[in-house]
Amino acid sequence: MAKQRGKSQYAFFESSMKMNLIRSMTLENSLRSAIKNEEFYLHYQPQIDVRTGLIRGFEALIRWEHPQLGKISPLEFIHIAESTGLIVPIGAWVMETACKKMVDLNRVTGSNMIISVNISPVQISNEQFPAMVEETLKRSGLSPNLLELEITENLFINSFEVAIKIFDRLKAIGIKMSLDDFGTGYSSLAYLKNLPIDTLKIDQAFTRDLLIHKSNEHLMESIILMAHTLEMDVIVEGVEELEQFDRLKTYQCDHVQGYYFSRPMDTNQLEDYFIKMK
Ligand code: C2E
Numbered sequence: 436m437a438k439q440r441g442k443s444q445y446a447f448f449e450s451s452m453k454m455n456l457i458r459s460m461t462l463e464n465s466l467r468s469a470i471k472n473e474e475f476y477l478h479y480q481p482q483i484d485v486r487t488g489l490i491r492g493f494e495a496l497i498r499w500e501h502p503q504l505g506k507i508s509p510l511e512f513i514h515i516a517e518s519t520g521l522i523v524p525i526g527a528w529v530m531e532t533a534c535k536k537m538v539d540l541n542r543v544t545g546s547n548m549i550i551s552v553n554i555s556p557v558q559i560s561n562e563q564f565p566a567m568v569e570e571t572l573k574r575s576g577l578s579p580n581l582l583e584l585e586i587t588e589n590l591f592i593n594s595f596e597v598a599i600k601i602f603d604r605l606k607a608i609g610i611k612m613s614l615d616d617f618g619t620g621y622s623s624l625a626y627l628k629n630l631p632i633d634t635l636k637i638d639q640a641f642t643r644d645l646l647i648h649k650s651n652e653h654l655m656e657s658i659i660l661m662a663h664t665l666e667m668d669v670i671v672e673g674v675e676e677l678e679q680f681d682r683l684k685t686y687q688c689d690h691v692q693g694y695y696f697s698r699p700m701d702t703n704q705l706e707d708y709f710i711k712m713k
């Protein structure tokens with residue numbers, strides 16, 4: 436009996452593994468033509484300046500509508516794009532689209548909002564990356580100081596020296612660098628102290644736990660203080676409740692981002708959002 440169940444469980448695992456494999460192979464294949472077929476689009480989520488209540492900028496978040504499988508989360512397809520190298524053209528498409536959108540938005544609203552673009556370690560390690568950034572800025576007409584690149588600590592796993600070189604080349608262009616998902620990775624003070632990082636994005640896991648236990652409050656307050664000591668701006672991610680926002684204000688947090696203010700929006704929703712604000 437036990438033996439039989441063991442066998443059928445094995446068969447089940449085997450078939451679900453097979454299904455996963457088939458799905459990722461299907462996605463990999465479809466990814467190759469997804470740009471050409473215009474299956475990608477961007478969502479934009481506002482980042483709010485805590486002191487003024489104004490919009491500091493937007494984070495661009497990629498979306499994929501697969502013709503048969505429907506919406507695929509970036510959490511599922513980005514790593515496939517990374518392992519195949521497809522992230523290079525996909526990432527270039529994201530940056531171009533996001534920069535152009537920001538130029539439009541700033542013109543229409545008469546403002547100087549920042550666009551934050553997520554960058555994969557695979558992309559940034561590509562020799563051509565800084566040149567691609569410069570060309571994109573030129574083509575879109577976006578001023579370099581309005582472009583912010585969000586990178587994660589994974590970039591530093593391989594070589595800190597290489598990371599410093601890349602950072603220096605990018606900073607020379609005049610753009611901003613931001614460390615995303617802070618607190619989930621290898622967070623080392625050495626990275627923070629020795630890299631020209633402008634903005635620290637505190638991961639939403641810290642926000643989720645903020646009001647649950649006193650020690651989380653101290654932790655959040657300490658991270659913000661540390662960032663300010665290192666002359667970095669702080670964005671806290673994943674703010675979903677007024678109470679979290681109120682608490683963050685008392686910690687001198689600079690910017691907030693989260694569902695409490697707005698979900699990521701498509702371009703139509705973005706238009707409505709600005710009309711409502713007027
Ligand atoms: P991320 O860069 O840390 O982006 C924040 C994620 O949190 C987004 O998920 C956003 O929709 C979600 N979020 C925002 N506010 C809240 C909130 O209040 N509560 C909760 N629970 N979630 C919130 P999304 O859009 O599914 O993206 C997931 C991840 O995929 C991103 O994490 C980023 O690592 C990656 N990603 C997205 N777009 C791109 C891209 O264009 N290029 C690259 N390389 N990665 C991307």
Ligand code: MG
Nearest residue numbers: 494553585615
């Ligand atoms: Mg991000």
Ligand code: MG
Nearest residue numbers: 615616636672
């Ligand atoms: Mg993040």
Ligand code: MG
Nearest residue numbers: 587615616638
């Ligand atoms: Mg993330």
